[in-house]
Amino acid sequence: MGQDTIAAVASGMTASGIGIIRISGPEAFFILSKVFRPRHEADVTAYKTNTIHYGHIVRRDGETEEVLDECLVMIMRAPHTYTTEDTVEINTHGGPYVMQRVLEHVLANGARCAEPGEFTRRAFLGGRIDLTEAEAVMDVISAKSGDALKSSLMQLSGSVRNVITGLREAIMDELAFIEAAIDDPEHYDLTGYGEQLSDHLLPVEEKLRALSSTFGEGKMIREGILTVIIGKPNAGKSSLMNALTGEDRAIVTDIEGTTRDILEDQVRIGGLLLRVIDTAGIRDARDRIEQIGIGRARDYADRADLILALFDSARPIDDNDREILGLIRGRRSIILLNKSDLHTVCTPEMLRAFLAETASDAGTPVNAEIPILQISAKEGSGLSELEQAIRSMFFSGNLRFNEEAVITNARHNQSITQALTSISLVRKSIEEGLPEDFYSIDLMDAYRELGNIIGEEVGDDLINTIFSKFCMGK
Numbered sequence: 001m002g003q004d005t006i007a008a009v010a011s012g013m014t015a016s017g018i019g020i021i022r023i024s025g026p027e028a029f030f031i032l033s034k035v036f037r038p039r040h041e042a043d044v045t046a047y048k049t050n051t052i053h054y055g056h057i058v059r060r061d062g063e064t065e066e067v068l069d070e071c072l073v074m075i076m077r078a079p080h081t082y083t084t085e086d087t088v089e090i091n092t093h094g095g096p097y098v099m100q101r102v103l104e105h106v107l108a109n110g111a112r113c114a115e116p117g118e119f120t121r122r123a124f125l126g127g128r129i130d131l132t133e134a135e136a137v138m139d140v141i142s143a144k145s146g147d148a149l150k151s152s153l154m155q156l157s158g159s160v161r162n163v164i165t166g167l168r169e170a171i172m173d174e175l176a177f178i179e180a181a182i183d184d185p186e187h188y189d190l191t192g193y194g195e196q197l198s199d200h201l202l203p204v205e206e207k208l209r210a211l212s213s214t215f216g217e218g219k220m221i222r223e224g225i226l227t228v229i230i231g232k233p234n235a236g237k238s239s240l241m242n243a244l245t246g247e248d249r250a251i252v253t254d255i256e257g258t259t260r261d262i263l264e265d266q267v268r269i270g271g272l273l274l275r276v277i278d279t280a281g282i283r284d285a286r287d288r289i290e291q292i293g294i295g296r297a298r299d300y301a302d303r304a305d306l307i308l309a310l311f312d313s314a315r316p317i318d319d320n321d322r323e324i325l326g327l328i329r330g331r332r333s334i335i336l337l338n339k340s341d342l343h344t345v346c347t348p349e350m351l352r353a354f355l356a357e358t359a360s361d362a363g364t365p366v367n368a369e370i371p372i373l374q375i376s377a378k379e380g381s382g383l384s385e386l387e388q389a390i391r392s393m394f395f396s397g398n399l400r401f402n403e404e405a406v407i408t409n410a411r412h413n414q415s416i417t418q419a420l421t422s423i424s425l426v427r428k429s430i431e432e433g434l435p436e437d438f439y440s441i442d443l444m445d446a447y448r449e450l451g452n453i454i455g456e457e458v459g460d461d462l463i464n465t466i467f468s469k470f471c472m473g474k
């Protein structure tokens with residue numbers, strides 16, 4: 001490939017037990033020999049692959065040597081390495097300063113500082129992984145729930161690549177047949193081919209549609225289910241959040257592209273990730289309607305994938321609850337009867353009856369299927385039932401991605417949709433009785449579009465964009 005040798009800190013730049021400086025490229029072992037003083041085997045450039053060696057990173061100046069750190073070095077020889085190139089990983093102590101000094105020393109001895117994602121980019125350019133697998137690497141790193149991790153690992157092991165490659169082969173077979181028949185009409189007969197092609201395209205379209213239909217779920221697996229928790233004051237909204245987050249309270253982020261004052265908490269419930277819209281504002285308001293924040297809650301509810309409507313089962317149903325029941329009508333929601341550890345005043349049956357009654361008041365049909373669960377935020381009970389209810393609402397009740405590829409990436413979904421459009425144009429040409437080379441044009445478009453997904457037909461711009469989102473050292 002004629003690449004230079006790159007280096008970066010591959011572990012996080014925070015104080016930790018071990019820090020890893022990774023070097024990849026043709027000069028990796030030569031550079032190591034200049035910075036590493038081994039305890040034993042002296043000829044560093046002759047180290048066998050997949051071996052680990054103990055020693056020190058030293059800065060040599062004439063006769064004097066300054067020790068930068070004690071370390072272990074791992075030797076991985078091309079081509080069976082992450083990048084497909086000669087690779088060294090130096091395990092130093094994990095202090096940001098010590099790692100920085102070792103890295104600077106490696107750079108001073110001939111390596112270039114790697115750009116974000118450059119190691120993985122080399123793995124891709126070296127043909128070891130395709131683009132979906134490269135993207136999956138980043139997804140594994142940023143996975144925030146069990147489901148997200150599982151789907152990323154599946155993609156990393158080639159689940160998306162395999163399906164896409166199979167579909168491209170099917171399309172290529174047709175393209176090859178048309179080309180051959182046009183070139184050699186004596187041996188290949190195109191009579192009735194339109195119908196045959198139409199049949200052959202059916203399973204391809206079916207598979208593409210099936211893949212695309214996983215995208216909604218895939219996106220929620222990866223990014224989390226946008227959730228709003230509503231309930232009158234003291235119903236237990238904060239307690240539920242605390243029960244869900246526990247020690248796990250994750251990142252608080254601004255949601256891109258929405259109002260600045262909306263924040264979200266990311267919480268895990270079992271293998272699922274919920275992005276819970278922070279409704280702190282709702283709790284603070286004064287007057288009754290404002291207390292449950294109907295106005296604001298409605299805004300939030302409009303944006304959310306899921307509403308968790310919280311009721312206090314130790315208190316009778318009141319007007320506040322009635323407002324809330326009005327809010328969740330027609331929305332994907334789950335009713336939670338909180339404080340199940342206390343004496344129950346409001347039962348699920350009462351709530352259902354109340355729902356039916358308010359529905360007839362408002363003349364809007366109620367969703368009779370709406371799950372009503374009894375939980376205790378205080379004791380943390382009922383949460384696994386809640387997880388199951390969310391799963392069956394959003395993921396057809398089972399982890400579909402155990403059996404099939406799931407599309408979690410908008411880029412992939414866009415290409416799949418585009419490929420489907422091209423195939424529909426082929427159908428149109430068949431119906432209109434156009435000559436076969438018309439089929440080829442659109443088939444070729446579909447083939448290329450699917451190639452984008454796995455990185456077979458992509459330009460530098462896209463590659464740069466994708467890898468620039470990676471973290472340093474990966």
Ligand code: GDP
Binds near residue numbers: 235237239339
């Ligand atoms: P919010 O106003 O909806 O956020 O309600 P909080 O979470 O602040 O809870 C209000 C009160 O109810 C607090 O005193 C909580 O300790 C109590 N509480 C919340 N959930 C439960 C529960 O499941 N069982 C019991 N016994 N008390 C609860």
